[in-house]
Amino acid sequence: xxxxxxxxxxxxxxxxxxxxxxxxxxxxxxxxxxxxxxxxxxxxxxxxxxxxxxxxxxxxxxxxxxxxxxxxxxxxxxxxxxxxxxxxxxxxxxxxxxxxxxxxxxxxxxxxxxxxxxxxxxxxxxxxxxxxxxxxxxxxxxxxxxxxxxxxxxxxxxxxxxxxxxxxxxxxxxxxxxxxxxxxxxxxxxxxxxxxxxxxxxxxxxxxxxxxxxxxxxxxxxxxxxxxxxxxxxxxxxxxxx
Numbered sequence: 001x002x003x004x005x006x007x008x009x010x011x012x013x014x015x016x017x018x019x020x021x022x023x024x025x026x027x028x029x030x031x032x033x034x035x036x037x038x039x040x041x042x043x044x045x046x047x048x049x050x051x052x053x054x055x056x057x058x059x060x061x062x063x064x065x066x067x068x069x070x071x072x073x074x075x076x077x078x079x080x081x082x083x084x085x086x087x088x089x090x091x092x093x094x095x096x097x098x099x100x101x102x103x104x105x106x107x108x109x110x111x112x113x114x115x116x117x118x119x120x121x122x123x124x125x126x127x128x129x130x131x132x133x134x135x136x137x138x139x140x141x142x143x144x145x146x147x148x149x150x151x152x153x154x155x156x157x158x159x160x161x162x163x164x165x166x167x168x169x170x171x172x173x174x175x176x177x178x179x180x181x182x183x184x185x186x187x188x189x190x191x192x193x194x195x196x197x198x199x200x201x202x203x204x205x206x207x208x209x210x211x212x213x214x215x216x217x218x219x220x221x222x223x224x225x226x227x228x229x230x231x232x233x234x235x236x237x238x239x240x241x242x
Contacts (some may be wrong), residue, residue: 005032005089005108005165008078010071014095015043017211021095022052026059030105032091035061035081037074071162072179072186079171091165093121096211099163103206107165116202117170118194120156121163125203132210144227148188151230156203159191160184163206170194185229192233 007025011018018036025034038046046064053060063077075092082090089108093099103121110119123130124145130138141160148159162184174193181189195201 003088006082006087007032007091008035009095010074011038011045011095013041013043015045017095019048024101033059035078037063037078039065040067070182072182076176079176093163098209111165111167117167117199118201119165120161120203121206122158122203123208124157126205130208148230152192159188170199181229189233
């Protein structure tokens with residue numbers, strides 16, 4: 001779809017947020033389509049999306065998966081959908097309003113104007129712009145980004161950002177199906193592969209808010225994966241096997 005943007009939103013138990021998010025996105029001046037990738041949410045998230053599809057049959061799309069298969073594979077499924085359906089701009093964002101839907105046009109515009117191949121909605125490019133996080137989580141996140149940036153050399157402050165717009169040519173050229181990371185590590189590896197392939201990454205400062213409804217998907221397993229995966233990513237790059 002020439003010059004059209006697709007917003008990919010992975011979901012698991014987001015029934016309290018998803019309809020509100022869909023409505024906010026559909027009101028934007030920047031006309032976007034929405035793809036929900038739902039991992040078999042037992043709370044009926046997919047059913048809510050299906051009802052919304054009746055009102056906007058050509059704007060809302062749904063991929064239903066059999067269970068909780070992980071954030072990384074959800075985005076890969078979404079990217080493949082975007083390429084198959086010829087979207088020019090592909091956005092990632094969360095369903096829980098930690099990312100403001102009103103920031104989507106800013107990210108899309110950076111890519112459309114050629115300022116970036118990936119426009120990253122950054123929490124750390126202009127100081128720290130996070131609301132309502134406990135200090136312990138802020139320290140963990142900020143420290144993890146310093147750690148990842150130091151090891152990989154990535155020229156961005158928010159290496160783990162999950163809010164971004166990507167030009168389709170990036171997805172077509174970085175072998176996304178070979179990305180094995182999940183959680184935060186997926187975002188680091190996506191940024192790293194794009195950077196190493198010569199694509200331009202640009203951070204756009206956003207305000208990140210802690211979710212108000214639902215339960216955070218953060219876990220110790222996600223943190224551990226990010227810690228060791230950055231070394232694996234760096235090593236594979238050094239040996240030319242990304």
